[in-house]
Amino acid sequence: xxxxxEGGERVDEITLATxxxxxxxxxALEPGKQIHAHVIKTGYxxxxxxxxxxxxxxxxxxxxxxxxxxxxxxxxxxxxAWTTLISGCLENGDEGRSVxxxxxxxxxxxxxxxxxxxxLVKAASCLTAxxxGKQIHAxxxxxxxxxxxxxxTSLVDMYAKCGNIEDAYRLxxxxxxxxxVLWNAMLVGLAQHGNAExxxxxxxxxxxxxxxxxxxxxIGVISACSHFGLVSEAYEHFSSMQRDYGVEPEIEHYSxxxxxxxxxxxxxxxEKLIASMPFEASASMYRALLGVCRVQGDTETGKRVAxxxxxxxxxxxxxxxxxxxMNAAANQWDAVNDxxxxxxxxxxxxxxxxxxxxxxxxxxxxxxxxxSHPEADxxxxxxxxxxxxxxxxxxxxxxxxxxxDVEEEEKERALYYHSERLAIAYGLISTPSSAIIRVIKNLRxxxxxxxxxxxxxxxxxxxxxxxxANRFHRFRNGSCSCGDYW
DNA sequence: CTAGGGTTAG
Numbered sequence: 001x002x003x004x005x006e007g008g009e010r011v012d013e014i015t016l017a018t019x020x021x022x023x024x025x026x027x028a029l030e031p032g033k034q035i036h037a038h039v040i041k042t043g044y045x046x047x048x049x050x051x052x053x054x055x056x057x058x059x060x061x062x063x064x065x066x067x068x069x070x071x072x073x074x075x076x077x078x079x080x081a082w083t084t085l086i087s088g089c090l091e092n093g094d095e096g097r098s099v100x101x102x103x104x105x106x107x108x109x110x111x112x113x114x115x116x117x118x119x120l121v122k123a124a125s126c127l128t129a130x131x132x133g134k135q136i137h138a139x140x141x142x143x144x145x146x147x148x149x150x151x152x153t154s155l156v157d158m159y160a161k162c163g164n165i166e167d168a169y170r171l172x173x174x175x176x177x178x179x180x181v182l183w184n185a186m187l188v189g190l191a192q193h194g195n196a197e198x199x200x201x202x203x204x205x206x207x208x209x210x211x212x213x214x215x216x217x218x219i220g221v222i223s224a225c226s227h228f229g230l231v232s233e234a235y236e237h238f239s240s241m242q243r244d245y246g247v248e249p250e251i252e253h254y255s256x257x258x259x260x261x262x263x264x265x266x267x268x269x270x271e272k273l274i275a276s277m278p279f280e281a282s283a284s285m286y287r288a289l290l291g292v293c294r295v296q297g298d299t300e301t302g303k304r305v306a307x308x309x310x311x312x313x314x315x316x317x318x319x320x321x322x323x324x325x326m327n328a329a330a331n332q333w334d335a336v337n338d339x340x341x342x343x344x345x346x347x348x349x350x351x352x353x354x355x356x357x358x359x360x361x362x363x364x365x366x367x368x369x370x371x372s373h374p375e376a377d378x379x380x381x382x383x384x385x386x387x388x389x390x391x392x393x394x395x396x397x398x399x400x401x402x403x404x405d406v407e408e409e410e411k412e413r414a415l416y417y418h419s420e421r422l423a424i425a426y427g428l429i430s431t432p433s434s435a436i437i438r439v440i441k442n443l444r445x446x447x448x449x450x451x452x453x454x455x456x457x458x459x460x461x462x463x464x465x466x467x468x469a470n471r472f473h474r475f476r477n478g479s480c481s482c483g484d485y486w
Numbered sequence: 487c488t489a490g491g492g493t494t495a496g
Contacts, residue, residue, distance in 0.1 A: 017489040024490095052490040083491040118492040153493040184494040219495045252496060284496080 011038075013047045020053030024060040032057040036070075048074070052081045059088030079113050087119040090126065098123035099132060112139070114148035121154035128440045128467065130162035131361040147175065153182045160189025162358075163438045163465040163472055180214055188220040193472040194482050196228030215247050219256060226260035227471060229485060234260040251279045258285045262292040263485065267301055283313040290322045291444070294329070302326050315348045329400045355419035355441040359430045366422040373426065382425040387416055390455035398448040418449050420466060428460060436463045444468045444486070454478050 016039055023032040036054050044050045051074055058067040071077065071085050082105040089097040102120050105112065112120070117140045124133035137155055140146040146155065152175050159168035172178075172186045183206050190199035203221050206213065213221075218241045225234035238257055241247045254277050261270035267289055274281045286309035293302030302323070309319045320343045327335035343350070356365040364373065373379060387395075399411040420441050427437035445453075445468040457464050458478035466473045474481035 014487085014489050021490065047489090049489045054490090056490065078490095080491045085491090087491060113491090115492045122493075148492090150493045155493095157494065179493080181494045186494090188494065214494095216495050223495090255496080282496095 011042070013044050013050050016044055017047075017049040017053045020050060020057050024053065024057035027060050029058075029061040029063060032061060045073070046075070048078055048081060052084050055081065055084050056088070059084065059091060062092060064088065064092050064094070077108075077110065079110055079116060082108075082110055083112070083116045083119060086116065086123070090119060090123045095123040095126040099127070099129075102136075111143065112145075114145045114151050117145050118148070118150035118154050121151060121158050125154065125158035125161045127363070128162050128356075129358055129363060130159075130164060130438060131358045133158045133162060135361070149175075149177065149179055149182065153179065153185050156182060157185040157189065160185065160192065161467075163193075163436075163440075163467055163474075165189060165193050165195070178209075178211070180211055180217070183211055184214070184216045184220060187217065187224075191220045191224035191227060193474070194227045196224040196230065199224035200233075213241075213245055213247070215250060215253070218245075218247060219252050222253060222256035222260065226256055226263055227482070227485075229260075229264055231260050231264045231266070251277070251282060254279065255282060255285055255288075259288050262289045265292065265296060267292055267296075267298065267305070271305070281308070281312065283309055283316060286312065287316070287318055287322075290319065294322055294326050295447075297326070297329060299326050299330055299332075315346060317343070317348050317350045320348060321350055351443065353419050353441065353443045355423040355439050357423040357427050357437070357439050359427070364423070364426055366419040366426070368419050369417045370419065370422055373422075375426070375429070378429055379422060379425045382429050383416060383421060386421075386425060386428070386456060386459075387452075389459050390452060393455050393459050395452055395455040398451065400447070415446075415448050415452075418446060420445060420449050421452065424453065424456060424464060427464075428456075428462070433460075433462070436465060438465045438467075440467045442469060444470050445473065450480065450484070450486075454480055 016035070019035055023035060039045050039050055039054060051070065055067055055070050058070060067085065067088055071081065074081055082101070086098045086101050089095065089101060098120060102112070102116070117136065120136050121133060124136055137146060140151055145151055152171060156168045156172050159165070159171065168186065168189050172182065175182060187199050187202050187206070190202060199220065203213070203217070218237060221237050222234050225231070225237065234257055238249065238253060241253065242249060254273065258270045258273055261273065270289055274285055286305050289305045290302060290309060293305055306319050306323050309316060320339050324336045324339040327339065352367060354365055354367045356363050366373065397412045397415050399415065420439055423439045424437060427439065431437060445466055450473065453464055453466065453475050455478065456462070457475035464475040466475070471482065471486060473486070
């Protein structure tokens with residue numbers, strides 16, 4: 001900065017590019033703007049290295065408005081400039097825009113490189129857009145960039161996150177040089193799918209290949225144990241992590257362990273562990289425990305945990321929702337109303353549940369009771385037919401999962417139109433009968449839908465993969481890969 | 487001389 005102001009020394013494009021990068025690392029918008037002004041004044045804004053440094057600076061500072069302006073002023077953006085913008089949209093949570101900017105990039109004739117694909121595949125992974133991800137993969141293969149270590153890791157993660165663990169594995173096996181990040185992506189993918197044994201096997205293979213596990217590896221390993229109910233193994237890995245690998249436990253590791261205890265129903269032990277941590281408790285830990293209390297119907301402990309959660313996050317809608325769910329399950333409708341009143345008073349909004357499905361390269365999103373889809377009539381007919389058929393097969397609606405105090409029959413209908421069922425009904429009518437139906441839901445799948453989907457997989461002989469906020473459920477012939485443990 | 491953009495967890 002002194003160089004700029006004093007003006008005596010030679011400030012060339014290399015210096016400016018370097019300074020712009022330094023500024024973007026510091027995430028300092030004001031000095032960044034000064035450098036930008038100086039770049040314009042001295043005419044260096046036509047230099048691609050300098051201007052993409054400036055672009056990155058705005059992105060890192062979260063000023064996407066300025067970033068788009070800077071980009072649109074670049075006369076002929078090269079691969080680096082395009083990739084910077086694509087990764088900027090991703091970093092700022094606008095993954096859809098990353099993909100559409102990629103399309104513009106292709107139209108402009110600039111060839112993407114391995115950096116572009118690593119970023120872009122991650123965007124598809126965040127969007128859980130399998131079809132788009134596959135298409136991007138195909139592009140990468142055409143340009144012979146799909147086996148780049150970063151691209152391949154992104155692809156493994158993308159396939160795993162989109163519920164296609166087989167393709168993730170296939171790609172993983174093809175890689176003859178495997179970085180720790182690649183191992184971790186595969187391991188975490190397996191853990192999220194509830195394939196705990198495979199995840200733990202992979203962990204052993206990894207160690208026998210002399211790959212040293214790191215902090216992320218242990219997050220995967222402990223969460224694999226957690227998903228499989230292996231509490232003592234979780235504890236063992238937790239202590240081995242420090243003892244054998246010098247990885248200090250972080251709040252994320254505690255969080256996995258708390259989760260493992262909770263899922264095993266050992267809520268009080270989990271509370272003790274939280275109290276003994278060298279960290280402040282996180283809201284997500286209490287949220288996990290609250291979910292356990294609800295599944296177990298332990299209203300007393302649930303209330304205590306909910307209070308602890310609200311002490312950290314007073315406007316956490318999930319606390320209120322879980323409290324009111326528990327009370328609804330116990331038929332304590334006064335308490336349900338109290339929780340609702342309190343939400344109103346504190347102006348806490350319930351996070352709306354929605355599910356989506358990727359059909360023919362297009363994402364179809366459904367809310368509860370949603371009739372906005374162009375094929376809504378067909379979908380609701382299918383749903384009607386479907387509910388009749390699974391009823392004949394023995395499905396009984398469990399109205400415990402309805403949040404309102406309404407009559408029984410009405411309660412049943414409220415369950416019919418949960419967003420995941422709409423998405424599955426659409427999947428049934430819009431995909432070939434042999435295709436796997438893959439649905440993603442932003443919240444945790446409800447117990448009744450979980451049960452209904454088991455029946456649907458049996459009656460229609462369809463494999464259905466549902467990714468909820470927590471993990472994957474793979475429904476086949478009437479049962480789920482989670483073993484009803486989630 | 488050759489700057490500026492990339493992967494796993496939460």
